[in-house]
Amino acid sequence: MPELPEVETTKRGLENLLSNKQINKALVLNPNLRWKVDTRIESKIQGQTIQSFSRRGKYILINLDKGHLMIHLGMSGKINVVDKNVPLIKHDHFLLCFNGQVMRFNDPRRFGSIIYLENLDHKLLNSLGVEPLEDTLDKNYLFKQSRNKLQNVKTFIMDSKVVVGVGNIYACESLHKARINPKSYAGRISLKRYQLLTQKIKDVLNKAIEAGGTTLQDFSRVDGKPGYFSQELSVYGREGENCFNCNGKIRRITQNQRSTFYCPKCQK
Numbered sequence: 001m002p003e004l005p006e007v008e009t010t011k012r013g014l015e016n017l018l019s020n021k022q023i024n025k026a027l028v029l030n031p032n033l034r035w036k037v038d039t040r041i042e043s044k045i046q047g048q049t050i051q052s053f054s055r056r057g058k059y060i061l062i063n064l065d066k067g068h069l070m071i072h073l074g075m076s077g078k079i080n081v082v083d084k085n086v087p088l089i090k091h092d093h094f095l096l097c098f099n100g101q102v103m104r105f106n107d108p109r110r111f112g113s114i115i116y117l118e119n120l121d122h123k124l125l126n127s128l129g130v131e132p133l134e135d136t137l138d139k140n141y142l143f144k145q146s147r148n149k150l151q152n153v154k155t156f157i158m159d160s161k162v163v164v165g166v167g168n169i170y171a172c173e174s175l176h177k178a179r180i181n182p183k184s185y186a187g188r189i190s191l192k193r194y195q196l197l198t199q200k201i202k203d204v205l206n207k208a209i210e211a212g213g214t215t216l217q218d219f220s221r222v223d224g225k226p227g228y229f230s231q232e233l234s235v236y237g238r239e240g241e242n243c244f245n246c247n248g249k250i251r252r253i254t255q256n257q258r259s260t261f262y263c264p265k266c267q268k
Helices: 004-018 041-045 141-146 153-157 168-177 191-210
Strands: 025-028 050-056 059-064 068-072 078-083 092-097 101-106 113-117 251-255 258-262
Touching: 004 050, 004 059, 004 078, 004 101, 004 191, 025 041, 041 113, 141 153, 141 191, 153 168, 153 191, 168 191, 168 258
Parallel strands: none
Antiparallel strands: 025 092, 050 059, 059 068, 068 113, 078 101, 092 101, 251 258
16 A cells, blocks of 8 residues: 555655646546546646645645645555556546646556545545654654553554554554564553654655655556665565564564564564
8 A cells, every 4th residue: 555655756756747737638537436536527627737736644635726636546546647648558547638748547446536625624634643754743742642542552653643644564664663562552652762763753754755665566656667665674574584683583463454564572
């Protein structure tokens, strides 16, 4: 599933290629995504100019003259910008057409979403927690939010109502770098350890964005190239291999139906 670095990478790619361009045509090829796409989008955004791109959590916001196009990549979605003469491929569900170029939303599993908003006062955005790369995630925030929490710390930092975008891969990596056991109760971790974890979350996410995200299966950047952060993963996907910190063996467990990778020797 694309996580915050993959979404941010996509947003930046679109920003470089499509900012200030006029939409000649919008086409809904398949409305049956996570929520049925309103085909009136086609007439609402045709002729509008893209003023800017932004991101909130895992939502990409295409900010137009009037309103916003809110896109979520779901589990397998990706956005590519190609020459207008490149043939459509299977699972291309939505197109924005420009002079000479086409933005294509492709989603094999169809858990993504495309919603037109008149304004940004929307329940999907209003329920989101703080952005991990902004100052709102300060050194004390996670400690304060975690008090009296009995859930494990990995589930806690992946809760989008607490902090957005710390998905499974990056939660595993951040906890490993902070040497915190993912099974620890969130409410029993000290302020000092949360301060370290906060810095590691920021570090891991920033490095992943610099590498263009992580490509494990479906994700590719706007230009079609993969993300390269998978080459820097310390624990995720490395079950049975040696820990880079202590030579302990990486272990995999299941938490909330998701695989968790950690080193039981240095993450105590």
